[in-house]
Amino acid sequence: MNQHAMQSMRSLSPEEKETRENLAAFYRLCHMFGWTELIYNHITARVPGPERHFLINRFGLLYSEITASNLVKIDVDGRVVDGSDAPVNAPGFTIHSAIHIARDNAHYIVHTHTTEGVTVACSEHGLSPHNFYGAQLHGQVAYHDFEGISIDLGERERLVKSLGDSNYMILRHHGLLTCGESAAAAFFRMYQMQRACEVQVNTMKMGRELRPLDEAVLTRTVRQSQTAVAKGFDKHRGFGQDTYAALIRQLDAQGLNFRS
Template sequence: MSAIPDEAARPHWCEPQEWAARVKLAATYRVFHLMGWTELIFNHITLRVPGPEKHFLINPFGLAYDEIKASNLVKVDLDGQILSPSDYPINPAGFVIHSAIHAHMEDAHCVMHTHTTAGLAVACMESGLAYTNFYSAQLHGMVAYHDFEGITVHDEEKPRLLKSMGDHRLLILRNHGLLAHGTSLAHAFVLLWTLNRACEIQCVTDSMRGQTIPIDPAITARSTRDALQFSPAHGAGENVLAALIRRVERIDPSYKE
């Protein structure tokens, strides 16, 4: 099995439940590296720390995703105060977006934000996501949009971002990138994977000659209901993420340190 915490590696200052969350989050950062969903030392995956406080884990600002380990993830509160030993700061731009969602959406246990080429390309298009392929057809009514206001380092943008998102799980940040939040790491991952895959296909489709075939909204609604990767009966993404973590484990298990 993968992403099993090594109790011998757990620092004295970290409770077992938090350590388990750290190990799985670090593994997911390595999955993103494996898939090429990286942007130098930028972008973020955040995960709530188990417990009553709204604390969450975020990547240390200065490390690439393949350098992230369970022990060097940074625990912060909603004010951005660092609560765990760290040799690194956190990225203010990441904190503003992620803290807004963690603070105001009770079931947003994980938030993911990427600048993949395909995702950013679609975010730059006025028409946004096109419901013309197998993957976008599984996202009926799930995607919202937020207008670009510059680099997200200002708290004043938080209420507007939350208003834009509403009750949607996926947000296309116009001219910026993609964002997903889920009830777990795996849930957020399969949501973001599906959206990013839809963007990849759309970019290729738009580069070809010919007329794109639209999909009837009734079909996209049914496809979204039928999508196995979102279904609790089929693991709600846990089986998908676990398979990728096993691949990471075979390559480099140092994420568990």
């Protein structure tokens, strides 16, 4: 970490420092799971406080290079507000800004272009509920039609309308998106949807129809997943909190200096 970055980190509020570390860890985990697209795509976080400021990756860095100190602070229009000259892919913030503006509970947003995610996004019927992971998301996933590369600010209103109050969205012909009140929640939701896509794509390779699950079973599975499994079977725990904490311990054990 250079001297300027060290001074900047020391001047941060404890809340922003924690947000930076959680977001940097999120980038490293996406790298670990292979949910990356070279230097493109983003994971963003709202900075705690009255300003409408957000953290995003410095354009040009790989996810494996992201640290708490090299995240860039921007405003709702993607303009850098932290006094640095860091390059930011502002058009790439279009999707994220729309949701951050509209949803007070969307503190973290992640968007991916995984092969399995894009494959399912291109399918006529979208995500199937008829596997272990898909069943957990039955009735939970929103869809947004492809309008071209998402650089048109005019798309933001339509995208927000498509998402509604869901925390899971498939951008048709494009990829996957999840959001959450915490990094843990957004990550765990992406893990659920990515795994559902992986199983669905592999099942499609068999060239046979999926064996359907009963509607009552699907309803019960969603309830179990959303209220029990994802909360570590403890109603007082945050969504995905235990899983995220375990993965951060793994990053620390590997000596990945994402906190710097």
